[in-house]
Amino acid sequence: MRKYLSSTVLAGIPSDCQDVGGQCLRVTTDLVAHGPISAGVKCGSKLVPVSVVAKMEDKDTSDSPTDSQPEEEEQTALPSPGASPFSAKLKAMMRIRNKYQAMKMRRLEMGSALSVAGRPSLRSTSPEIFTFDGVVANKNAPPNKKKKKKRSRVLFPNDSRKFLPTKERSRAKPCLMLLSIIVFLQVYNAIENLDDHVVKYDLEGLEKTLRREVFGQQEATGELLAHLNDYLSTYVHNKPLAVSLHGPTGVGKSHLGRILARHFHSVVGQQLVMQYYAMHHCPLEENAASCARDLVLQVTEVVSQAETEEKIPVFIFDEVEFMHGQLLDALHSLLQPNQTNEYLNAIYVLISSLGESEITKYVLQNSSSEVPPGRGGVRQLGRELGPLLRLFLEEQHPLWAEVDFVPLTLLEKSHVMDCFLDEMTREGFYPDRLHVEQLAGELSYYSAGGRQFSHNGCKQVVAKVNLL
Numbered sequence: 001m002r003k004y005l006s007s008t009v010l011a012g013i014p015s016d017c018q019d020v021g022g023q024c025l026r027v028t029t030d031l032v033a034h035g036p037i038s039a040g041v042k043c044g045s046k047l048v049p050v051s052v053v054a055k056m057e058d059k060d061t062s063d064s065p066t067d068s069q070p071e072e073e074e075q076t077a078l079p080s081p082g083a084s085p086f087s088a089k090l091k092a093m094m095r096i097r098n099k100y101q102a103m104k105m106r107r108l109e110m111g112s113a114l115s116v117a118g119r120p121s122l123r124s125t126s127p128e129i130f131t132f133d134g135v136v137a138n139k140n141a142p143p144n145k146k147k148k149k150k151r152s153r154v155l156f157p158n159d160s161r162k163f164l165p166t167k168e169r170s171r172a173k174p175c176l177m178l179l180s181i182i183v184f185l186q187v188y189n190a191i192e193n194l195d196d197h198v199v200k201y202d203l204e205g206l207e208k209t210l211r212r213e214v215f216g217q218q219e220a221t222g223e224l225l226a227h228l229n230d231y232l233s234t235y236v237h238n239k240p241l242a243v244s245l246h247g248p249t250g251v252g253k254s255h256l257g258r259i260l261a262r263h264f265h266s267v268v269g270q271q272l273v274m275q276y277y278a279m280h281h282c283p284l285e286e287n288a289a290s291c292a293r294d295l296v297l298q299v300t301e302v303v304s305q306a307e308t309e310e311k312i313p314v315f316i317f318d319e320v321e322f323m324h325g326q327l328l329d330a331l332h333s334l335l336q337p338n339q340t341n342e343y344l345n346a347i348y349v350l351i352s353s354l355g356e357s358e359i360t361k362y363v364l365q366n367s368s369s370e371v372p373p374g375r376g377g378v379r380q381l382g383r384e385l386g387p388l389l390r391l392f393l394e395e396q397h398p399l400w401a402e403v404d405f406v407p408l409t410l411l412e413k414s415h416v417m418d419c420f421l422d423e424m425t426r427e428g429f430y431p432d433r434l435h436v437e438q439l440a441g442e443l444s445y446y447s448a449g450g451r452q453f454s455h456n457g458c459k460q461v462v463a464k465v466n467l468l
Helices: 007-011 015-019 021-034 050-063 065-077 085-115 133-139 172-201 203-213 218-232 253-268 285-309 325-334 356-365 380-394 398-402 413-427 433-441 461-466
Strands: 040-043 046-049 241-246 273-277 314-318 347-352 404-407 445-448 451-454
Touching: 172 253, 203 218, 203 253, 218 241, 218 253, 218 380, 218 404, 241 253, 253 273, 253 314, 253 347, 273 285, 285 325, 325 398, 356 380, 356 445, 380 398, 380 404, 413 433, 413 451, 413 461
Parallel strands: 241 347, 241 404, 273 314, 314 347
Antiparallel strands: 040 046, 445 451
């Protein structure tokens, strides 16, 4: 029995009782044999409860069940000489209880090892080996659900009805939506109307006509069409469009003006297109004042009719270099932006040979360039000659400050031959190439950079064909 009591049990017994351990053991044996287990161990005048001793013994045996089994078996095999049958049954019960606790601990350790695959138990001293088995197992775990937000509680005063306040609908929101739809429809209709507006003037047809009937002036016709397209693409204008065609004699200025007049006659009507020739309508200088008044009256009548018909009129002034000062003043007043709307929606085309010396000099000096004038340099001639012509002509009259310059270049010998072919076809002659070259060779030319430019352009072509 002394062996069965552990050090923890003895720690619970007073020190004076430990000295007389034999007496305590005897008392304990007697109490177990003859009295209840809840009794205590009496050592001298002190009493130590047996329940405390049993609990301490159970704790000790549960901590190391495997070590206590041999001892228990040894004690069972060799019973004490003075033990009663009741004490043997108690020991057997304690052994069964200890074995059950040991088996339970083993089962718990095995279960924890199986739940975490690939990981050793807590008591294992072997090194840990990392595998991906646990990572794959964790992928099948259900995702963490988001916590639902708690509904906010609405507190009502005690003296009012307990219901949520009704949401007030904004009256401005439907109005704003309606306004947005109206603006979208207006913008859409405006875009469609602008396209229809350009189509109404048939600028594509005008472009085809210019390419077919005007020779050697691709850059000038392209710049003229660009001005017309930009102006006719909008309804509201802050000033009228004024384009001035300049070039030497015979390059096609008047011919271009006649093509424009013929095209707009078919588009807007003959009454909204006015052609004015200075040498024909006002040849004398003493009649310049009355001519200026008549000109303003004619323009006013045409723009008023165009405003009524919702169209843009076209005014073509040829031989501007022969117009007198009062006529230029009247024309300058019509181009001012501070006028009524009908005067702002108009197109003015001025045709003049002013600045022909500057144009001729520029073309001859740049004849050896890689992109020669009239052969693909669409924007170069107007961009470089426009400012020069403006500076030169502004000194003569302020009218030239209000216009956009479109210079026409010199015609080469190949362009003159095209003029002969076109004119001979019109007159019914067979267009023989050798005959055309012979007629073109009878004209005079400038020679510069290995190229030949006609002195008078195609001005003498009609006379030459009429002699055939």
